[in-house]
Amino acid sequence: MTHCVQQFWTRMSSLMWHLLFVTLITSRMVSANESSTPDMEVSSCNITGFWRNELGSTLRVKAEGSEVRGVYQTAVESTRGAAGLHRTARIIGIVGNGTQPAVSFSVLWEKGSCSAWVGQCFILHDGAQVLKMFWMLRSVADNLTGDWGSTRLGEDLFFKT
Ligand SMILES: *[C@@H]1O[C@H](CO)[C@@H](O)[C@H](O)[C@H]1NC(C)=O
Numbered sequence: 001m002t003h004c005v006q007q008f009w010t011r012m013s014s015l016m017w018h019l020l021f022v023t024l025i026t027s028r029m030v031s032a033n034e035s036s037t038p039d040m041e042v043s044s045c046n047i048t049g050f051w052r053n054e055l056g057s058t059l060r061v062k063a064e065g066s067e068v069r070g071v072y073q074t075a076v077e078s079t080r081g082a083a084g085l086h087r088t089a090r091i092i093g094i095v096g097n098g099t100q101p102a103v104s105f106s107v108l109w110e111k112g113s114c115s116a117w118v119g120q121c122f123i124l125h126d127g128a129q130v131l132k133m134f135w136m137l138r139s140v141a142d143n144l145t146g147d148w149g150s151t152r153l154g155e156d157l158f159f160k161t
């Protein structure tokens with residue numbers, strides 16, 4: 001009799017373990033499916049993080065409210081050494097508070113030139129976040145005569161990594 005009871009409880013406990021196992025697996029599958037739905041993955045741009053543009057320049061920033069702070073590392077420079085030894089500069093910027101906010105930031109390069117970016121953060125269909133930006137780079141002219149050729153304009157597309 002005790003043997004039968006023991007066997008019963010052994011079977012019950014193994015059944016319970018089995019149920020627990022199945023429940024865990026199923027719940028894992030549900031969460032895996034949820035996170036693999038591309039449009040559900042990212043609903044709002046998060047500026048905070050690490051970004052890289054088409055040239056390999058990088059942007060490491062943190063947004064606190066509407067303020068953006070961080071470090072820019074450029075892969076290119078107007079003249080050799082213009083961006084300094086490490087080609088890095090501190091970022092000061094601002095960001096809106098929508099789901100795809102407008103963004104603006106500036107840097108001052110070591111040799112005195114400065115750059116400003118203005119654009120917007122977008123969420124693509126696959127959930128990737130991009131910063132579509134225009135930039136202007138101002139080099140320092142010796143005098144007013146040199147002003148005409150001292151501003152460059154371009155476009156950048158940054159991907160969040
Ligand atoms: C998860 O997705 C896979 C493949 O799309 C599907 O076979 C499976 O039934 C889904 N699981 C759940 C719990 O929805």
Ligand SMILES: *[C@@H]1O[C@H](CO)[C@@H](O)[C@H](O)[C@H]1NC(C)=O
Nearest residue numbers: 044045046047048049050063
């Ligand atoms: C944005 O991303 C950072 C770093 O990945 C994270 O710490 C922060 O919680 C995120 N902010 C929001 C609002 O999701």
Ligand SMILES: *[C@@H]1O[C@H](CO)[C@@H](O)[C@H](O)[C@H]1NC(C)=O
Nearest residue numbers: 066095096097098099101102
């Ligand atoms: C940002 O959010 C605040 C409070 O939620 C709101 O008052 C303000 O109008 C928003 N600003 C923008 C630019 O959306």
Ligand SMILES: *[C@@H]1O[C@H](CO)[C@@H](O)[C@H](O)[C@H]1NC(C)=O
Nearest residue numbers: 140141142143144145146147
């Ligand atoms: C302006 O700067 C250029 C380049 O250094 C120099 O050649 C030129 O003489 C300067 N012109 C005046 C009016 O100072």
